[in-house]
Amino acid sequence: MELISVNDAHDIIDHQRRDFGVERIPTVAALGRTLAEDVRADRDLPPFDRVTMDGIAICFKKARLSEAFHLQATQAAGEPPCILQSADQCIEVMTGAVLPVGTDTVVPYEWLQIESQLVHILTPAKVIESQNIHFKGKDARQHDLLIKMDTPVTASVIQVLAAVGKRDVLVYKLPKVILLSTGDELVDIADVPKDYQIRRSSNYALVAQLQQYGINTVQKHLVDEETIIQQAIADALQAYDIVLLTGGVSKGKFDFIPFALEQAGVQNLFHGVRQRPGKPFWFGVHPAGALVFAFPGNPVSTQLCVQRYLLPWLQAHVGRKPVVMRYAKLREEVTFEPALDYFLQVTLATDDQGQTWATPCRGNGSGDFANLIHADAFLALPAAQSAFKTGDVFPYWLIHS
């Protein structure tokens, strides 16, 4: 197995560009997707002068604030605007109502005394012209750009889409992804494992990670039998844009995956990266277009490869901004001899100078998936060095992104 560098592995994957197109979907189903169109205001925001406090509306310009006002009418939210008849009158207004014609100021109930249709303002000196009105067009004018394309759809984005009447929205299409897991020691989440078996857990982590992008990954577990694996791979390559595999890529007697992939016509672009964890990572492309990420089985290795290679690639393909490189200072000395990039599990903390510090939180190797709960990131320590000093700065990859 000819090992390549982490950067070369990244570049090889990055070069594999695919266009999955765009699609129009219901806004209610768009959470987590990425906008493929600009969103503009269909009318002014707010669309009318909106009352923001329950109370009375008066004409400040003409009124005498120290004298009583006659209650003329009540203006409820959702009703067309009343018209103020004269400056010694007022209209009761409710939050969300349109400001009555001829009024320009709202005085809240808390500042009033109301007795048999006569209203006194208790603190006339406090009243300021135009108070408690959210004026038409204050937030945005009709046709203004409210949200740029390429913005991830959050609850706030959905709120704006709803406000401008977009029942459907154009988003980037997601790739179709299948996850084929291998390993006869693995049983399903619902099964009770025998003493020498374990539940497959990486599958669920991976499915959850892709779910954050809105991708519904199909899962299939394969028994370690060459013909079954070969058939499943061949079927997956026809129907999916991305085929993910876990396990079976190192040197064991039942590690059929690299052979099976090549038999299926997948071009091997690399097998083995100078890194720990995740050294036996295999990546290739099928002539019909599918990409194949075959992750080493150890759960931390799978995770590292997902975070370091799959998610950045995906990020660029669902319209998201590229992952921004972040850096942290090493809190304590670390020694790592092998000529491999070492992705050290760390916790992160920011000090009062605004500097981020990475404290090692190693765990027990690449089988110790429970340790990932405690770690915040993989700190990337380069292969060229073996002694890493306190205070040295290195890039990191967030684990829970």
Ligand SMILES: Nc1nc2c(c(=O)[nH]1)N[C@H]1C(S)=C(S)[C@@H](COP(=O)(O)OP(=O)(O)OC[C@H]3O[C@@H](n4cnc5c(N)ncnc54)[C@H](O)[C@@H]3O)O[C@H]1N2
């Ligand atoms: N002679 C050598 N042996 C190994 C080498 C090597 O270079 N020479 N590399 C080691 C490294 S590094 C890794 S990483 C593993 C990767 O091996 P495989 O990809 O073949 O993975 P498996 O053997 O199938 O599984 C490894 C380990 O992970 C557990 N596993 C697998 N899938 C899942 C899953 N979906 N959920 C939870 N756990 C999973 C599996 O039970 C094994 O314990 O090889 C080393 N060996």
Ligand code: MOO
């Ligand atoms: O990559 Mo293996 O991931 O060193 O256990």
